[in-house]
Amino acid sequence: MSIRIFATWLLFSLGCLSNCLADRPNVLFIAIDDMNDWTGFLGGHPQAITPNMDRLARRSVNFTNAHCIAPACSPCRLGLLYGTEPFHSGLYPFYDHQQIPDSVLGKYTSLPALFRQQGYQSFGAGKIFHGSVNLPGDWDDYHQKNQIKLTYAAELGYQQGDSTKMAFCPTTNPLEDHPDFQVASYGVDVLSRDHDQPFFLAVGIVKPHLAFVCPEQFFEMQAEQVEAPAIEPKDLTDVPWVGRSMVKLGDDHKFRKAEAWQRVRRSYLACISWADYNVGRLLDALDASPHARNTIVVLWSDHGYHQGEKRSFRKFSLWEESTRVPFLLMDTRQQNVPEKRSCDEAVSLINIYRTLGDLCSLKVPQYVDGQSLAGLLTQPDKSIDTPAITTWGRGNYTVRGDRYRYIRYFDGGEELYDHSTDPNEWKNLADDSAYAAIKSQLSNQLPDKEAPLVKPGIALWNVIDADQPEKLKKFKNTTWPDWLKKMKPKLQ
Helix, strand or coil: CCHHHHHHHHHHHHHHHHHHHHHCCEEEEEEECCCCCCCCCCCCCCCCCCHHHHHHHHHCEEECCEECCCCCHHHHHHHHHHCCCHHHHCCCCEECHHHCCHHHHCCCCCHHHHHHHCCCEEEEEECCCCCCCCCCCCCCEECCCCCCCCCECHHHCEECCCCCCCEEEEECCCHHHCHHHHHHHHHHHHHHCCCCCCEEEEEEECCCCCCEEEEHHHHHCCCCCCCCCCCCCCHHHHCCHHHHHCCCHHHHHHHHHCCCHHHHHHHHHHHHHHHHHHHHHHHHHHHCCCCCCCEEEEEEECCCCEECHHHCEECCCCCHHHHECCEEEEECCCCCCCCCEEECCCEEHHHHHHHHHHHCCCCCCCCCCCCCCHHHHCCCCCCCCCCEEEECCCCCEEEECCCEEEEECCCCCEEEEECCCCCCCCCCCCCCHHHHHHHHHHHCCCCCCCCCCCCCCEEECCCCCCCCHHHHCCCCCCCHHHHHHHHHHHHC
16 A cells, blocks of 8 residues: 555544444433432432433433432442443442552453543543442543532531531522532533534532531521321331341430431421522523533432431332432433433433433444443333342342332342332332232342452442341340440440
8 A cells, every 4th residue: 555545544544433422422421429319300209409410310211219329429330330230240348449450450441441542532520429439441631620618507407416427507608619510610610611523521519418417598498397208107017127136226226216207307408409509500501512412411310318217317228219319311312302301110220321322323342231222212111121120248239120129138038018009108019919020020130149248449448248147146036125325325
């Protein structure tokens, strides 16, 4: 081949590559921490004020029955961003991400790295991986924190002693001092630029994660009296001991004793409205940008959150309050599509990796779990083949279908709930012979092989599972009333 012919071929190839990349959509990837279904578009709480996420939902497919990979920040985000279930990776508990051996993470390609390797620029801000980790190869640019001390107005809410974590009150700082405002501002800046490559922009909003603190104006938006969720006092009497061990009775007791639940829930709603405000800033910037008609928007939360249901606070369980999450998917290239498209099929966040790869014409690694949901943008009533499985420690799983939730713990304990008649999951049907076929059908969808636990890099291992069975001894062979009496001194 002559030099002239080669040069002509090279210019033609580069031109084709440039045109191919130019046709690819950008991605705005919005991760929210610890947000349950207390949003307008999911109807989880009648007093939720989320106008910006609601308008995104009107333009998106709203996955109304979406569930997390694991009910904790670290394992859920590792699963979603590497595209692998915990029972395939062995990454079950919390990890110091940078201490996970290369022999483990080297098998996988992170989502931002996948985009970078295939012609995209990758931008990140806030909490994407747990701990806002910036690993080599993931990002072209990652927002640098500007940590400013926030001042709490504890007298306008509730705070446990001097704890900066267990605070539920307004802050008095200007909006610009808050981390979520700063990371959203970074996202606004990236969206407002012209780019010569398609981009993957990940913005991680931390609130409503503890502490439940945010600017006072978002507290003032909330009703003075917040409606409590439906709670059954004897809810836990038919729950196996592994399930009971996941309940955060200590938090519930302290809030009851201080008569603080009302203030806690109001603070949670305020933080959700604060998160919504920052989502709105990103959406406004996208609509005003050159990328308004060529961007995929995905919004998700890493897990749900108990607000007193099953006498629990926080996450770390396999029940609906902990696993159900907001999940919205919009393709701005689609014009004249119906508003308020909903998919009511049970779906898992594990599907996000393949979905974005499909929508952006990326070659996805063969190991990646889940399936693409891209077809649901035009056919939201289409069936989903893969089950929505949530893992919390090796051996503890739940599978959520369109109607039923089935839970199996490492020691064989089981739960089964019929959401058509029991949306609060108050009556465990696992021992009812009338539901044996349903239970068998759902249990057959759980993994029959489990990857061994990856031990190097563990930062927090706060679950009783197949690798910590000895921790169950203090629960076993104790009646529930006796357990409450035994625990009462520790709870006070």
